[in-house]
Amino acid sequence: MTRLVQLVRCFPRGHLLACFALVAILGTALFSLADTQAGSDTATVAPRPLELPAPTPRLQAEVPSTAQAPAAPVWDWRELTVASGDTLSGLLQGEGVTPGDVHRLVTADDRLKTLTRIRPGDVLRVALDEDGKLVALEHKVSLIESLHAELTEEGWQVTEQVREFERQMRYAEATITDSLFLSAQRAGLTDNMIMQLVNIFAWDIDFVLDIRAGDSFKVLYEELFLDGEKVGVGNIALAEFNNRSRNLTAYRYETSAGDVEFLDTNGNSLRRAFIRTPVEFARISSRFNPNRRHPVLNTIRAHRGVDYAAPTGTPIRASGDGRVEFVGVKGGYGNTVVIRHGQQYSTLYAHMHRFASGIRPGVRVRQGQTIGTVGMTGLATGPHLHYEFLVNGVHRDPLTVQLPKAQGVSDQERQQFLVYANRLRNQMALHAEAFTLAQNFH
Template sequence: MRDWRSRRQRSRFQRRHSWRVPVSGGLRLGEGALGSAALVFVLSACVSYGVITGFGDSRGERSQLGLAAVATFGPPSLPEFFGPGLPSDLPHVEAAAPQEKPATMQVVTGHIPRASTLAAALGSQGVAVQTVDRISRTLRPLFDFRRAQPGDFYALIQDESGEILSFEYQRGRRTVYRLERDEQGLRGVRSELPLERRVVRLAGVIDRSLFETVHELGEGAGLTEKYADVFIWDIDFSSQTRPGDEFRMVFEKFYDREGFVRYGNILAAQYRSGNREFTALYFKDKDGYADYYTPDGNSVRRTFLRAPVNYTHISSRYSKSRLHPILKVRRPHEGIDYAAPTGTAVWAVADGEVVFKGWEGGFGRLLKIRHNNGYISYYGHLSAYADGLHVGSRVQQKQVIGRVGRTGLATGPHLDYRLKLGGRFVDPLKVKFPAGRPVTVIAQPRFAQMRDLRLAELLEVSPALVLEAAM
């Protein structure tokens, strides 16, 4: 459909309106300048108010709503119709046969008010309860209107009998739900409004933390989280960053007509700390598989995450003899305690299957996951488990499986994370896990071309800069 919805949003019709539009298929305009000008005026008015949503396809077929006009011309001659003073040599206009009553369409538009619902908003504009119910039931597989938010836009077109011709509902700034009519009747469709894609470069030197530095450069926390995720297998940004560390990145930003909407992919990233340097490049092969790779084509991904939680600090490390803070006796502590606020998300460190979920002594609420390479990971002192998780559930790397807590023997909220291999616990911080799959041989020429481009962009250190933009 033509963006009559966005036209109306940008005009005074952005407020709630309901009006009727006469429709006639019998308007025939003669040849010449007056006929052409009248036709252009009529069609322009229809398009401006959203009455016409299309003029037909390449074969000349009518659109769903058909060709509509906003006036019906009856028997009077042109001088009688337009008034005296017209020249006598005007081109002939052939009038259609008079109609008893022109068909009409009812157009209803508006935004959901505060503390209201779609049903209440449409009802206040005279839309029948049965019509609202039909809209809700038809779109229910795609959207539950109980989740409607104030400000969401809607537009309903009905014929004079009240039959729905089309309905459109814009959720937020991106998502549109439509009712479209076909041979089967009404069907629901979900679509995303097009966004402008911009590729941007950012570089900086860390003063206190990565989050603060990125924020001071004008970008949001969402970008920092995406950047940290790229290096999650190599760098712990909650504890390993130092003042003077350098970072660079090339990334996507998406905009609509109102401004910034969201961040896209990190296309290239680099981090330098002392004599260590990490570089990751985003690449998608022709089969659609996408991952981050080092410049030589090896995956930066590891089979296990370095840590299963975004923690504040490590409160206790792996040890064969530790003074227990509650029992006050020395005993092995064969895991890592990650301190974090209660409720912080806990991730699965690798793909696997849940083999235990329940209470186990000093661990409190405990979760165990068995992985393909023989490891079993332990997650203790949880305050809650993820919804729907049970013994036998398959989980993926970095899937949320629970929340940090202090159940069992714990002096404060933290996660007790452990790894067992062959019946024995091992130090998670000392295990070397294999990398993911490298760039395939057939994709290496394309990868090399992309690599040279992105590395050149990373080397040009400068403030935020738009490199390219496209819809």
């Protein structure tokens, strides 16, 4: 995470956005891990919070403790702690399990493949029957996920259990004196939270150029607990950023369709419908130019897109939400993907090395989703992405075209969002008041 923070300091905005899309995706999957390690230093951010009602509890998964797992009384349960250099096969063979049985176990179900990636410190519980045959196994995959496998007459049956974190709202605020990062760190934000904050406002604030001393922010965010113990930091629920006397507000809102969006006070999206640059850390090797001499054909031929030079295999991201319209070879464009984004817009990605799995005509893609990799198929002198942006069927310069705002909350959900936003705002106001009171006592 620290490395990402450094990237933010030194890379221009186009790269940032692509990078953030990735971070957003990774972050969702990894925040618990990342912040579990770094998280315990944030307890001193704000005074103890007011006794506020906890946010509406999410569905609590019933999590049977491992002791209650169904097991025949004759089974012999053993706990194995993975040490450095251990393999699943070695560990189980140490318990008398045959290599053939290990193979049958890990190939029985895709979810059991994770067993081949066990890490030092992981704990496995295995059960053997009276003949010493492996009949059940449990693996704690993360703080909240565990996998239970049991051998039945039909073979290995796998169940996954996911616990829910208990969540508590916390508050932090800071006025920027030197850099956003130092000020945010002093206010107790973890690197992960700083990335979230930057990501949320990256569409409106250029964090490399726009930040000034005197800018300030407030965040209401979740702390995560398991069995009453703090284990990390979750999402920013509400953020306000005062940048050069502009006031920006963002509410994290999960739509009934399950999409997470950051919305302003009226329910409009903060993000644009398109990211400017569909490849990260690439160099522009050729611009939009109606009168270009083609490097391979050596004739005057309009260059109706932008070329991004990047090593073969570099991921290419969908620049906006949409539906795949074309996947395949398109003459000199080589391997090409075309995505349609609503009525007006479409984007084209050419010279690709590979298509990502599942990218087929008709499939829905999300902004930032990897659709394939950079290559040099078709007429190309080196690996690059040729990227086109069309508005109503007309080619526009992808670097300068005005990018529309993404759609905000739907009309059906707007009322519900406004109520939710109001509640968050009140929570933040109470926290801010308590924070100020505590400051004055010091």
